[in-house]
Amino acid sequence: MAEPILQVKNVETYYDKVRALHGVSLEIAAGSITAILGNNGAGKTTTLNTIIGLLDDQPDKGTIHFCGERIDGKETEQIVARGMAYVPEGREVFDELTVKENLMVGAYLRKDRQGIKSDLEKMFHFFPVLKDRINQHAGTLSGGEQQMLAISRALMNRPKLLLMDEPSLGLSPALVKMIFNIIPSIRAEGITVLLVEQNANMALKIADFGYVMENGRFVTSGTAQDLQADEDVKEFYLGIKAETAVKGEQRYKRKRRWA
Amino acid sequence: MLGQLIVSSLVVGSIYALMALAMSITYKASEVPNFSQGEMAMMSTYVTFVLLSSFGLSFYPAMLLTVGFAFLLGLILEFFFLRRAKNPTPLNLIVITIGFQLMLYGLAGWKWGSEQRQINLPFSESKVIVQNDVFALTELNLATLVIAFIVLLVIYLLIQKTKLGLAMKACQQNVNASKMNGISAYRIMAISFGISSIVGAIAGVLVAPLLTLDPSMMWDPLLKGFAAAVLGGMKSLHGVVIGGLLLGLIENLFGFYISIEFKSVVAFAIIVLVLYFKPSGLFDKHYVRKV
Ligand SMILES: Nc1ncnc2c1ncn2[C@@H]1O[C@H](COP(=O)(O)OP(=O)(O)O)[C@@H](O)[C@H]1O
Ligand SMILES: [Mg+2]
Numbered sequence: 001m002a003e004p005i006l007q008v009k010n011v012e013t014y015y016d017k018v019r020a021l022h023g024v025s026l027e028i029a030a031g032s033i034t035a036i037l038g039n040n041g042a043g044k045t046t047t048l049n050t051i052i053g054l055l056d057d058q059p060d061k062g063t064i065h066f067c068g069e070r071i072d073g074k075e076t077e078q079i080v081a082r083g084m085a086y087v088p089e090g091r092e093v094f095d096e097l098t099v100k101e102n103l104m105v106g107a108y109l110r111k112d113r114q115g116i117k118s119d120l121e122k123m124f125h126f127f128p129v130l131k132d133r134i135n136q137h138a139g140t141l142s143g144g145e146q147q148m149l150a151i152s153r154a155l156m157n158r159p160k161l162l163l164m165d166e167p168s169l170g171l172s173p174a175l176v177k178m179i180f181n182i183i184p185s186i187r188a189e190g191i192t193v194l195l196v197e198q199n200a201n202m203a204l205k206i207a208d209f210g211y212v213m214e215n216g217r218f219v220t221s222g223t224a225q226d227l228q229a230d231e232d233v234k235e236f237y238l239g240i241k242a243e244t245a246v247k248g249e250q251r252y253k254r255k256r257r258w259a
Numbered sequence: 260m261l262g263q264l265i266v267s268s269l270v271v272g273s274i275y276a277l278m279a280l281a282m283s284i285t286y287k288a289s290e291v292p293n294f295s296q297g298e299m300a301m302m303s304t305y306v307t308f309v310l311l312s313s314f315g316l317s318f319y320p321a322m323l324l325t326v327g328f329a330f331l332l333g334l335i336l337e338f339f340f341l342r343r344a345k346n347p348t349p350l351n352l353i354v355i356t357i358g359f360q361l362m363l364y365g366l367a368g369w370k371w372g373s374e375q376r377q378i379n380l381p382f383s384e385s386k387v388i389v390q391n392d393v394f395a396l397t398e399l400n401l402a403t404l405v406i407a408f409i410v411l412l413v414i415y416l417l418i419q420k421t422k423l424g425l426a427m428k429a430c431q432q433n434v435n436a437s438k439m440n441g442i443s444a445y446r447i448m449a450i451s452f453g454i455s456s457i458v459g460a461i462a463g464v465l466v467a468p469l470l471t472l473d474p475s476m477m478w479d480p481l482l483k484g485f486a487a488a489v490l491g492g493m494k495s496l497h498g499v500v501i502g503g504l505l506l507g508l509i510e511n512l513f514g515f516y517i518s519i520e521f522k523s524v525v526a527f528a529i530i531v532l533v534l535y536f537k538p539s540g541l542f543d544k545h546y547v548r549k550v
Contacts, residue, residue: 052439054435054438054439056346075438075443076435076438076439077438077441077442077443077444080438080439080440080441081441085439086439088435088436088439092433092435092436092439093436094428094429094432094433094436095432096428096432097425097428097429097432101425101428104422104425105425105426105429105437105440105442106440108422108425108426108440108441108442109440109441153440154439154440157440157441
């Protein structure tokens, strides 16, 4: 692989005295879509928050390089200024700002008025409903509309790497489909995507590469095809029961192999 | 008579409105009331005084320097004191602002003593320049109204029309989401304290000719500004301005028609009543978060 756009090495992250990430390593190729899969509480959000520097004084150990430059220990806004953007879990739009203002916050670091204007149009092309709501407060939008706004806001920074944390969470199947259709279009713009999902089926369909996370570490990784074919991934994340799996004992063995 | 009462109320109310606005700007940014707001304004007023009387500057250059000083004072409070607290609770921050208040109070007492001085603004307190059947306005009254109006307008435009204002609003609502869009939340917080301190300083200079200059000069205006802010809803900028004007009016009407002795209790009574009946103030709108 050419120089990875993001390289995470042996990262350990603590919440107070409790270690949540136990030596996480990850490499992302420029221009790819990489998925991190895993159940609730596995440490996916913690991984993304650590990468973008939102956790004070974390990571405790390990290094993170972005575009060849070391970024662990830097302030979030400095990391963002280097070309990373984040669609956080739960969307986190600014409820009492209008849709337009939310998007302008996304463009906060930019000075090219013309470029901002044309990017606004591009967002309205991706998500026409946002144009209809342009002067509405984000707090009045539906969950799906807020997710579109959160994605657009992140794209307004023209990032090189986009982190997305469970963009499908809590959305109707139709909206989930729509969001997952947009992600390849984002990549087509030259933006590398790191996608965190519990919806492994959908994620592996669009991803090139995937990591599976359990209890604060990656237990397996591979190309999306390999993961889709992997018996364990099939059983535990894709909901396809392997024929040989005989409940307790078998499951225990498989889990152990990963740990 | 009523006309005169209303006009006088607007004059004093506009000073309350400035103090309330100053409180509100930092409250929105930090979620705590800044109890040193009054002393910061007092220090800035002393700076104006020294520039006018000792350095012989004329009013506008002196004001310009005062504005710079006030901004710096706000930055100092945020950068050297508030920011040093690790994962602070609101109570921690409040205690820091009280500490800063005591520090400034002590400093002013040491430097200028409790000797009472008079500040000389270029606006006369006795020269009546508007006079009609309904009311009369002195030069100072008019200057107070005009300057207060300009300050309110500038703050409004700053918050509604500039990138800095947008960043301030974003940080007030969600610090993490602001950071992940490249906003330095610390810098915005410091600037908010600086701007708030400027607004307070202007209120201090405008109120100074009506009082005598001494280290405790802002106690009463601060209490009034606080009452106005509570009345209008600490988090609503236009609310606190209306709160200030309304407080001026209520106070004056109460003083004239009911009891002049108890006029100064009105502000306190308003704080208690508002907190009892509508804690969010008259104008604060509450967002119900959609799940
Ligand atoms: N703010 C926090 N304080 C303490 N523990 C946390 C915090 N956030 C997450 N954790 C813990 O860290 C682990 C990983 O959580 P998280 O990264 O949110 O998982 P995921 O996103 O995969 O669901 C969980 O055990 C969770 O309880
Ligand atoms: Mg999560």
